Amino acid sequence: MSLHILDNCINCDVCEPECPNGAIHMGQQIYVIxxxxxxxxxxxxxxxxxxxVCPVDCIELDPANPESAEALQEKFLLLTGQI
Structure with missing residues (x-):
């Protein structure tokens, strides 16, 4: 599964630079993945x-986007141009 950020995000800005895939950005109210x-x-x-790094533990698995470990590995390979 991919992750998602809950509404209790405090917009502290610490998660965005930690994402190696650039998946996190500021949404209309809070950060989104x-x-x-x-x-x-x-x-x-x-x-x-x-x-x-999240100080309020507001990042969880996204049940709307179920993915296996194998699917996440394949996505990594696609995103990094290895396949």
């Missing part, structure tokens, strides 16, 4: 870096 770019940091890190 583009599902097509989110790999949960698969291929880059062992854990999602946005979740690691």
């Amino acid at each position: 583009e599902a097509g770019l989110c790999t949960q940091c698969v291929g880059h890190y062992d854990t999602p870096q946005c979740q690691e």
Whole structure:
């Protein structure tokens, strides 16, 4: 699954620069994660870096975008031009 940011985001700006895929950007009110770019940091890190740095724990799995570990790995390879 990709991740998404909940409404209790405080716009602290710490998650955006941590995303190796550039999937996080400012939305109309809070930061948002583009599902097509989110790999949960698969291929880059062992854990999602946005979740690691979020001070209010407002980043969760997005049930609207279910993806297997294999799908996240394939997305990583596509995004990095390895396939």
